[in-house]
Amino acid sequence: MAATAPAAVLDGIRVLDFSRVFAGPSATQTLGDFGADIIKVEEPHGGDSARTFGVTQEVLERFGVSPSYLALNRNKRSIVLDLKSPAGQETAQRLAEQVDVVIHNFRPGAMQRLNLGYEALTARNPRIIYCEFSAFGQTGPLAHIGANDVALQAHSGLMSITGEPDRPASRCGTSVVDLHGGLAAVAGILAALLHRERTGEGQRVETSLLMSSAHLMSYFYTDYWMTGRVHQRMGTANHLTVPNQVFPSADGHVVIIAPTDDMWQRCAAALDPVLDRPEFKTAFQRRQQRGDVIALMTEATSRLTTRELIDRLGHARVNVASLNDVGQAADDAQLAASDGIFEFESASGPIKSVAPPFSLDKSPASVRCPPPELGADSQAVLGDFGFGAGEWEALKQRGAFG
Amino acid sequence: MAATAPAAVLDGIRVLDFSRVFAGPSATQTLGDFGADIIKVEEPHGGDSARTFGVTQEVLERFGVSPSYLALNRNKRSIVLDLKSPAGQETAQRLAEQVDVVIHNFRPGAMQRLNLGYEALTARNPRIIYCEFSAFGQTGPLAHIGANDVALQAHSGLMSITGEPDRPASRCGTSVVDLHGGLAAVAGILAALLHRERTGEGQRVETSLLMSSAHLMSYFYTDYWMTGRVHQRMGTANHLTVPNQVFPSADGHVVIIAPTDDMWQRCAAALDPVLDRPEFKTAFQRRQQRGDVIALMTEATSRLTTRELIDRLGHARVNVASLNDVGQAADDAQLAASDGIFEFESASGPIKSVAPPFSLDKSPASVRCPPPELGADSQAVLGDFGFGAGEWEALKQRGAFG
Numbered sequence: 010m011a012a013t014a015p016a017a018v019l020d021g022i023r024v025l026d027f028s029r030v031f032a033g034p035s036a037t038q039t040l041g042d043f044g045a046d047i048i049k050v051e052e053p054h055g056g057d058s059a060r061t062f063g064v065t066q067e068v069l070e071r072f073g074v075s076p077s078y079l080a081l082n083r084n085k086r087s088i089v090l091d092l093k094s095p096a097g098q099e100t101a102q103r104l105a106e107q108v109d110v111v112i113h114n115f116r117p118g119a120m121q122r123l124n125l126g127y128e129a130l131t132a133r134n135p136r137i138i139y140c141e142f143s144a145f146g147q148t149g150p151l152a153h154i155g156a157n158d159v160a161l162q163a164h165s166g167l168m169s170i171t172g173e174p175d176r177p178a179s180r181c182g183t184s185v186v187d188l189h190g191g192l193a194a195v196a197g198i199l200a201a202l203l204h205r206e207r208t209g210e211g212q213r214v215e216t217s218l219l220m221s222s223a224h225l226m227s228y229f230y231t232d233y234w235m236t237g238r239v240h241q242r243m244g245t246a247n248h249l250t251v252p253n254q255v256f257p258s259a260d261g262h263v264v265i266i267a268p269t270d271d272m273w274q275r276c277a278a279a280l281d282p283v284l285d286r287p288e289f290k291t292a293f294q295r296r297q298q299r300g301d302v303i304a305l306m307t308e309a310t311s312r313l314t315t316r317e318l319i320d321r322l323g324h325a326r327v328n329v330a331s332l333n334d335v336g337q338a339a340d341d342a343q344l345a346a347s348d349g350i351f352e353f354e355s356a357s358g359p360i361k362s363v364a365p366p367f368s369l370d371k372s373p374a375s376v377r378c379p380p381p382e383l384g385a386d387s388q389a390v391l392g393d394f395g396f397g398a399g400e401w402e403a404l405k406q407r408g409a410f411g
Numbered sequence: 412m413a414a415t416a417p418a419a420v421l422d423g424i425r426v427l428d429f430s431r432v433f434a435g436p437s438a439t440q441t442l443g444d445f446g447a448d449i450i451k452v453e454e455p456h457g458g459d460s461a462r463t464f465g466v467t468q469e470v471l472e473r474f475g476v477s478p479s480y481l482a483l484n485r486n487k488r489s490i491v492l493d494l495k496s497p498a499g500q501e502t503a504q505r506l507a508e509q510v511d512v513v514i515h516n517f518r519p520g521a522m523q524r525l526n527l528g529y530e531a532l533t534a535r536n537p538r539i540i541y542c543e544f545s546a547f548g549q550t551g552p553l554a555h556i557g558a559n560d561v562a563l564q565a566h567s568g569l570m571s572i573t574g575e576p577d578r579p580a581s582r583c584g585t586s587v588v589d590l591h592g593g594l595a596a597v598a599g600i601l602a603a604l605l606h607r608e609r610t611g612e613g614q615r616v617e618t619s620l621l622m623s624s625a626h627l628m629s630y631f632y633t634d635y636w637m638t639g640r641v642h643q644r645m646g647t648a649n650h651l652t653v654p655n656q657v658f659p660s661a662d663g664h665v666v667i668i669a670p671t672d673d674m675w676q677r678c679a680a681a682l683d684p685v686l687d688r689p690e691f692k693t694a695f696q697r698r699q700q701r702g703d704v705i706a707l708m709t710e711a712t713s714r715l716t717t718r719e720l721i722d723r724l725g726h727a728r729v730n731v732a733s734l735n736d737v738g739q740a741a742d743d744a745q746l747a748a749s750d751g752i753f754e755f756e757s758a759s760g761p762i763k764s765v766a767p768p769f770s771l772d773k774s775p776a777s778v779r780c781p782p783p784e785l786g787a788d789s790q791a792v793l794g795d796f797g798f799g800a801g802e803w804e805a806l807k808q809r810g811a812f813g
Contacts, residue, residue, distance in 0.1 A: 018606045030670075031630075043602060058671055061694065063651040068638055076634035077651065149748025154725055156668075159647070159655055160732035163666040166740035168647065168657070170584030172574060178657065178664075178734060180647045181583035182572030183627050185591070190768070192594045192626075197769030199601035200445060204420045204774045206608045212773035220768045223740075223751050224594075225585050227765035228433075230741040232478035234763040236470055239738045245561070245570065245582045249465040249479065253561055255570070255580065262580075264565040266558075268432075269460055292463065323556055330562035332580065336641045338568035338625075339632035346551025349625050361636040363629035366592070366622045367599030371614035372606045 017044025018372035022202065025104050026050060026085070027092075027113035027120075030059045031158065031184050032218065033142050034081045035191035037112060040198065041084030042351075042365045042374035048104065048390055049085045049381065053411020056089070056383040057082075072357045079380050080362050083353055086378070086386035089410050096407035098124050100391070105130045105137065107394055109205075110198055114142040117152050127213055138201040140194055140214040147215065156218060158184040165222035166229065172242045190221030192366065251295040251302050252276070255332060256310040256318075263310065263318045266328035268292065279325035281309035353379040384410070419446025420774035424604070427506050428452060428487070429494075429515035429522075432461045433560065433586050434620065435544050436483045437593035439514060442600065443486030444753070444767045444776035450506065450792055451487045451783065455813020458491065458785040459484075474759045481782050482764050485755055488780070488788035491812050498809035500526045502793070507532045507539065509796055511607075512600055514542040518557060519549045529615055540603040542616040544596055549617065558620060560586040567624035568631065574644045592623030594768065653697040653704050654678070657734060658712040658720075665712065665720045668730035670694065681727035683711035755781040786812075 022045040026037045034049075034057065041047040051057055057078065064075045072079070091097040102125065105111055111130060113120055120126045120141075127139045141147060144156035162168045162180050172179035197214035205211055223230065232238050246254035250268040267276040270291055277284035284305055289295050295302050310318060315331055322329040333341065344350060349364050353376045365374050387410060391401055404410070424447040428439045436451075436459065443449040453459055459480065466477045474481070493499040504527065507513055513532060515522055522528045522543075529541045543549060546558035564570045564582050574581035599616040607613055625632065634640050648656035652670040669678040672693055679686035686707055691697050697704050712720060717733055724731040735743065746752060746765075753766045755778045767776050789812060793803055806812070 018602045035629075039598070058694075062670075063634075063649075063698070064695075066695070072637060076637050077630040079637070080630040080633035145745055146749035146751075149745045151745040152748075154732075155728060155730045156732055157655070157670070157730055159649070159668055160666050160730050163647075163657065163734045164732045164740060164743070166735050166737040167584055168666075168734060169736045169740075172581050172584075173578060176575065176578065178647065179574050179581055179644070180649070180656075181587065182569055182574075182642075182644065182649075183631065184649075185583060185587050185627055188627050188629075189587070189591050189594065192591065192598060193768035196441070196594060196598040196601055197771060199598055199605060200420045200769075200774070201771055203601060203605045203608060204771070206605060210773060212771055214769060214771055216769040217749065219745060219749055220751055220766065220770075223746055223765045224768035225587055225590050226737070226740065227437075227590075228479040228482040229585065229737045231482035231762065231764050232465075233738050233741045235474060235478050235481070237738075239736050240584075242581070242584065245565075245580065247465075247561070247582070247584075247586075253559070254582075255565065264562050264570075266561055268464075268559070292460075293466075293468070296465070326557060328557045328559055328562055330556075330558055330566045332565045332570060333568050334571045334641050335568040335628070335631045336635050336639075338566060338571075338628065339635045341566070343547055343551045343553040343621060344625055346554075347548035347619065347621055349548075349622055360633065362633050363625045364622065366595035366626035367602075367616060367618040368622075369599060369603055369606070369614055369616055371612060372602070 015371055015373060017374065018369060019043045019045035022046070022110065023108040024048065024110040024112065025108045027111070027115065028142060029057045029114065031081060032187040032191045033112055033114045033194070034059065035188050036194035037085065038081050038083060039192070039195045039365045043372070047085040049082070049087045050090050050101065051087055051383055053089050053091050056087070060383070079355065079360050082380035083351065083362060084377050085381055086390055087381035087384055088387040088390045089384035091408055091411040092123050094408040096404050096409035100404055100409045101125055102130070102133065104394055106133045108137070109202070110138045110140065112140040112142065112194065116155060117143055117147045131211065136205060136209065136211040138198060138205065138211050138214060140198055142190065142194055143217045145219045146217045158187040158218065161186040161218040161222040165226050167222060167226060170229065170240050170242055173244045174242050178242065185225065186218050186222045189225055190216055190218050193221055193224070250292060251299050252306055256307055258310055258313055258315040258318050261315040262332040263315055264330045264332060265306070265310070265322060272327055275325040276322065276327040279321050279327060280306065284309065351376050355379050417773055417775060419776065420771060421445045421447035424448070424512065425510040426450065426512040426514065427510045429513070429517065430544060431459045431516065433483060434589040434592045435514055435516045435596070436461065437590050438596035439487065440483050440485060441594070441597045441767045445774070449487040451484065451489045452492050452503065453489055453785055455491050455493050458489070462785070481757065481762050484782035485753065485764060486779050487783055488792055489783035489786055490789040490792045491786035493810055493813040494525050496810040498806050498811035502806055502811045503527055504532070504535065506796055508535045510539070511604070512540045512542065514544065514596065516544040519545055519554050533613065538607060538611065538613040540600060540607065540613050540616060542596055542600055544592065545619045547621045548619045560589040560620065563588040563620040563624040567628050569624060569628060572631065572642050572644055575646045576644050580644065587627065588620050588624045591627055592618055592620050595623055595626070652694060653701045654708055658709055660712055660715055660717040660720050663717045664734040665717055666732045666734060667708070667712070667724060674729055677727040678724065678729040681723050681729060682708065686711065753778050757781050
């Protein structure tokens with residue numbers, strides 16, 4: 010198989026991955042999907058804490074690990090190192106000499122204290138690409154503060170614009186700041202690999218939950234900086250265009266979006282001729298008369314079933330979608346038809362996970378191995394990196410592996 | 412300045428950008444930030460419709476364009492082409508012969524009908540990287556359906572898990588599917604550039620709002636596929652760890668997160684010794700007794716001000732953040748301290764925008780030019796690509812520029 014399959018774009022790239030939980034692991038999973046060898050370094054007592062995030066006792070007994078760990082850690086090898094011990098640090102340094110990329114999400118200063126800072130590693134391996142993934146960045150008044158996805162959803166103002174008007178703020182239901190930040194790390198590392206390919210030079214890549222959340226909020230910030238406008242929660246609607254939100258159907262809900270004047274004309278014709286009013290003709294007018302547009306549309310959509318609305322608006326080339334729950338979304342045929350599902354075997358049977366968010370037709374992603382058990386590859390990895398059996402034993406005696 | 416500044420990683424890379432609105436433009440802005448020459452191709456009548464998204468009459472008079480356009484289109488040049496005319500298509504084809512990357516977000520089949528499909532362009536320029544950014548992907552039962560960010564928030568199940576329990580679903584307040592998909596396109600294009608650097612071979616890169624939203628929902632889907640669990644809305648909380656949500660203070664709100672048992676111990680000690688109970692000791696127990704943990708914490712946090720909570724928990728190294736509105740978030744000192752703000756001059760004065768979500772220390776991002784006015788660079792770009800003045804005039808006569 011390997012002989013005939015096209016080469017993955019990151020074949021031959023080795024990544025030493027000190028990251029934990031969601032953001033860093035989602036980044037290295039994508040690098041691994043495209044062929045990189047990901048060495049996941051875990052601490053001796055339980056490893057990556059995401060291994061047990063959100064599990065019930067029943068799930069833990071059945072699968073031995075959390076769904077979220079399995080969702081974000083395929084195509085990696087796991088080694089256990091006690092980075093608090095000098096022997097563990099020495100082992101990590103020797104691994105870092107032979108890798109292309111290091112990534113971590115410890116707090117600023119922690120890697121330096123472990124003798125694994127950028128300066129220490131670059132002295133041994135000048136071509137190294139060193140990705141620091143922090144909460145609030147490496148400098149500034151909040152740099153020392155720990156934070157996670159929800160904290161940055163709150164700090165960034167994202168929570169303040171999520172939820173219903175006149176109700177409390179809600180979080181965006183998934184860990185969007187983590188996963189967006191993970192993808193930013195992927196892009197930064199790929200950019201640095203491209204630079205190194207051309208110049209031979211390694212460098213430091215930085216990303217943070219702060220920058221990930223600010224990037225997601227960028228058009229709100231520019232609006233505020235320009236106009237002073239502080240946008241608020243709008244339920245399922247937004248301030249950009251009308252209609253662009255959930256509407257009730259006779260038997261459920263649909264989302265209808267008609268941002269351009271042409272699409273609005275088709276929408277009005279398909280739903281109810283009463284909507285085809287001169288005062289709704291332009292996007293600007295529809296925003297100004299948001300209340301009237303929504304009220305009249307709601308009357309029209311309430312008379313039709315979800316299926317009828319989707320058929321009718323779909324044929325009129327108006328943007329329309331059904332409001333799915335998590336199960337309906339996961340099982341929808343379009344995801345499988347788009348090669349959106351990566352399946353692998355685990356000890357408890359076949360597991361399905363979501364493909365990376367982009368594809369390349371000549372250097373494709375694939376599943377080469379399932380998410381590793383804690384420390385499953387310690388000896389194999391050290392062997393690959395030239396550690397002899399005697400060295401392994403000596404490091405073990407000195408507490409490198411906890 | 413250019414002589415002494417370090418080279419940006421994408422210096423010399425030319426991108427022909429047919430994308431509109433948010434997802435594609437956010438991708439090409441990031442490529443432009445890192446040095447690529449972005450040729451934004453716009454239609455004759457009004458150009459990118461995001462130029463007027465969400466603006467009031469007053470904003471339009473004062474700035475001439477929307478804040479969201481300014482937030483997502485720096486470091487580009489704009490040319491106007493009427494792609495419905497043969498002369499416009501010929502012009503686009505000749506530009507495509509000389510670029511490294513083409514990106515578009517037309518519906519599947521539209522570029523082929525404009526004689527700008529992958530096969531047509533690769534015949535003229537075999538090294539081309541061709542990024543297709545669609546709603547639901549290029550094949551499958553929904554491929555022909557138009558959609559946008561809100562549609563995919565609904566389709567993916569993200570909306571179903573966003574909002575308060577026992578209340579209607581809400582959208583995530585920002586265009587998260589668009590912006591995440593844009594970053595996926597950046598990563599895909601960088602990976603393809605790396606592959607081309609090594610092999611000389613161009614290829615097709617695909618991403619979609621479907622894959623972007625599925626990536627954001629990945630751990631929910633795997634959970635569902637493994638256990639059948641269909642997660643629901645939880646306000647500001649989530650199913651992964653407890654506590655991990657908003658709490659009331661005496662004068663506002665804060666987010667408090669203590670995912671590990673050590674951090675929980677410090678949290679309990681810092682807030683109120685009554686929390687230090689044996690039955691709350693492990694993450695597993697705290698999830699099982701979520702209601703009790705939250706009720707007791709709420710009692711404790713309600714007695715302290717936001718400032719006191721942040722100081723006290725910050726010192727105890729417990730993850731804590733304030734719940735900011737959009738203005739507080741944009742103006743928070745940490746964003747500026749992290750070089751998170753890119754400023755440029757516009758016709759109406761200085762404009763602030765958000766930096767790309769990752770940084771590279773040896774091949775940095777920068778602002779080279781502000782977002783372009785519609786068609787401002789048409790003649791200059793065609794000149795750079797070797798079109799003579801006579802050719803320009805002939806193409807104009809034939810309707811290439813609308």
